[in-house]
Amino acid sequence: MSDPIILESLRRQLEIAVPLWFGELGLPGSWNTLANSGEFGTIAETIAEKCDLVLNGPAKGVARGEVAEAFSALARGIAILSAVPGGYTIFGMKWEGGFGRRLPNDGRDQAIG
Numbered sequence: 001m002s003d004p005i006i007l008e009s010l011r012r013q014l015e016i017a018v019p020l021w022f023g024e025l026g027l028p029g030s031w032n033t034l035a036n037s038g039e040f041g042t043i044a045e046t047i048a049e050k051c052d053l054v055l056n057g058p059a060k061g062v063a064r065g066e067v068a069e070a071f072s073a074l075a076r077g078i079a080i081l082s083a084v085p086g087g088y089t090i091f092g093m094k095w096e097g098g099f100g101r102r103l104p105n106d107g108r109d110q111a112i113g
Contacts, residue, residue: 027083043080082097
């Protein structure tokens with residue numbers, strides 16, 4: 001992702017959505033239930049198929065709701081990974097316990113990692 005405006009917008013939206021999903025999913029207490037339910041696979045599949053819509057914006061002819069579905073899967077996935085000891089880093093943010101914090105370089109030099 002090279003557009004800093006889209007990246008900043010995505011970060012701000014995730015700062016709201018990820019804690020909501022963390023609470024909705026009952027994390028971290030429900031980790032084992034989620035792991036056994038197949039939820040991880042469904043989320044990963046949606047992200048793999050449609051996340052480019054979130055990162056690059058929808059292309060012409062994209063069905064209504066597809067961007068929302070992809071964003072929701074991304075936020076759910078980050079919420080789940082934030083429950084892992086040590087958290088998860090993506091888009092220049094460190095996610096732990098459902099909350100994100102900006103990394104010192106603010107992630108401007110890289111989108112993921």
